[in-house]
Amino acid sequence: MEDKRNIQIVEWEHLDKKKFYVFSVAMTMMICVSVCPFTLICTRLQVQKDKSLYNGTFDAFIKILQADGVTGLYWGFLVNTFTLISGQCYVTTYELTCKFVADYSKSNTVKSLVAGGSASLVAQSITVTINVVSQHLMLQRKGEKMGHFQVLGDLDGQRIIAFGQTKDIIRQILRTDGLRGFY
Template identity: 40%
Template sequence: MSSMETQPYIRTIEWEMLDKRKFIPLSIASSFSIRCMLYPFTVIKTRLQVQRHHSVYNGTFDAFRKTFANEGFAGLYRGFWVSAFQLVSGVAYITTYETVRHVLQNCGVQDSRVRALAGGGGASLVGQTIIVPFDVISQHLMVLGQVELRPGKGTRRLNPLRIQYESIPRRRIALEIIKEVYKQDGVRGFYRGYFASICTYVPNSALWWSFYHFYQEQLVKVLPPSLCPLLLMQSLSATLGGVTTTVLTNPLDCVRARYQIQRVSSLPETVQALWAEERWGIFTKGLSARLVSSITFSFMVVLGYESVKRLSINDELKPLVRW
């Protein structure tokens, strides 16, 4: 065994080891950069999930091609600036995650997977409470301009809120959506699908962080630091965790997207309608787009997250950090 492997090093950088003045701004910058790169996949995933069968697109590549052809590059970034406000929830998310893990560790919980499971679930609960109103608005923006093929009836543009957006300046479309949502449902409309989001994202987040630590523990046994950089191993662990979680939670995400956008009266009714239309297809509906997004997102998020933690660690601990 090499001396590099026997030397002590910090594999998991904990909350109390960080200089928060560096960590928080660097985390925001990292999150914004990743969101810019991956947002088109979110748009495509949402459009695939809300269509009925293959009435609009035949798959992920077809959705990209038709969106770009019909709406140009801007179509892939519909609702981006509204969605960008989610950076606020991102700070709350990561702060909650690290705080819960820290508290559990102080309470004697040593299993990193259990702490990650609780931290991820708690972080998502806080994050979703902040994010759902922005999610509702951005999802309506995502489907504007989407063309649905109707056999024997030609085509039509999907517009669940019936807004005459063609005659509205682009900078005002989000404002019109806000006004229409409030007009139809009041403040409650901005939290439409909140329970569905909680049911989707809390287990998704809890499982993602738990699998991240599980795969990390397994990979470190076969990929010691002398064979694989620690940061690369962590990014691979995140990717494997993202794939596992995405496959397990895809039906929940389909229900959430359909309920928030198509204004079905209740969550059980949404589940029944989706099952009647798709049957076992709910396990694969939009899955390819989610997998591409999840693989890229998981790899990039942890690459950024763990790099930011290394850059933000207190000076006296830097000699114990490995890249």
């Protein structure tokens, strides 16, 4: 049986890089906005002892909404948006490494292996670090401590701004575990 489809292969050189990066970031941001509440609930359910805070997903959703409002479902979101960079770094590293390896090997297997490994190393180095900080932020609750670290600097019962919280968490991770704490 003969396959009569004519599939055009789009190479890196054919892409309009401006459009690619803009649309890629926009789509990834839309995914982050829709997934963040579920990630937060999942993270909190995994950390709790027995059923000390929540009796399940729906119970966690309701309790978080009651305690912190809709914004409570997005603890750690601003920091997590920096993972957008990792996707762009992955694609860019992959394509540039493929070009570089092509000078030494014509094998698509070798190019894919080296480029995929390099791209994954770069992207995961960014993503894992950001996710560690983001997950610690997700464990913050008004007046209660769920994780290893507590955001410092509550002023008059009001939370400090997100990046102030992030700095607190980063300092505590560095002080406790050093750079290893991020991986």
